[in-house]
């Protein structure tokens with residue numbers, strides 16, 4: 041079983057996998073549509089995205105004269121897949137040093153995702169450095185340092201409570217001096233002190249673009265998949281503070297709310313680069329629309 045498939049087992053077992061059972065051998069009637077709608081809402085697609093799927097599916101059923109449950113299920117799969125797309129390559133090549141800023145609320149999985157990303161990039165031959173820009177908690181700095189050691193990439197850090205922008209400044213200088221070509225910056229995510237966070241992110245951004253033109257080159261927002269629709273509201277808040285360029289969805293292994301990924305595409309219109317499917321260093325995969333949708337349905 042692929043990591044995608046095993047990781048998404050909760051969403052599959054709770055919702056999408058029930059579709060064939062739900063459709064049974066009945067005709068497609070109003071009740072069928074209500075059932076599909078309820079299932080999509082429960083899988084956390086959200087109201088606007090559910091409505092879009094239902095509308096498109098109804099149009100297709102009419103146009104193609106679909107009457108069997110099997111064909112309806114196939115059409116649903118295809119409609120869902122059409123909401124998604126492959127992420128473009130990240131804008132982290134073609135210059136001496138590229139900077140990736142990682143943002144998101146506390147506990148969303150930023151530091152873990154940084155470790156996973158650093159490991160991937162490192163293995164593909166890039167020279168990665170990490171910056172401990174979450175200076176709010178001592179534990180956050182230590183956590184990044186531990187991951188850095190495990191993955192084998194240097195971590196630039198300062199004392200807890202120090203200025204994150206200064207850490208980023210130091211890290212940029214260090215990366216240039218040592219010939220690292222990717223700097224990944226960890227940040228704090230205290231949404232309840234919205235104003236401070238906004239200032240902090242703006243300052244980090246200003247410092248990095250002063251040293252490297254156009255930096256940061258990617259700003260990835262980490263969203264906790266277990267929070268379902270709430271993650272979309274968080275995303276809106278972060279976009280008011282910083283120009284988010286892409287998304288990492290974490291913890292899809294621990295939730296039945298995997299349907300929120302469709303809402304991210306439909307409502308945020310941002311690329312999903314990676315999804316986290318576990319706590320281990322290899323438990324993050326490049327997003328693939330086909331693998332994702334196929335993993336939500338039972339094999340038949």
Ligand SMILES: Nc1nc2c(ncn2[C@@H]2O[C@H](COP(=O)(O)OP(=O)(O)O)[C@@H](O)[C@H]2O)c(=O)[nH]1
Nearest residue numbers: 146147148149150151152290291316317318319
């Ligand atoms: N099951 C699971 N746990 C994850 C995933 N990503 C992160 N975590 C866990 O979520 C918790 C918070 O992660 P952390 O990276 O410290 O979040 P941060 O506060 O945003 O930096 C940790 O216990 C991680 O091991 C994932 O994809 N799946």
Ligand SMILES: [Mg+2]
Nearest residue numbers: 150151174180
């Ligand atoms: Mg952290």
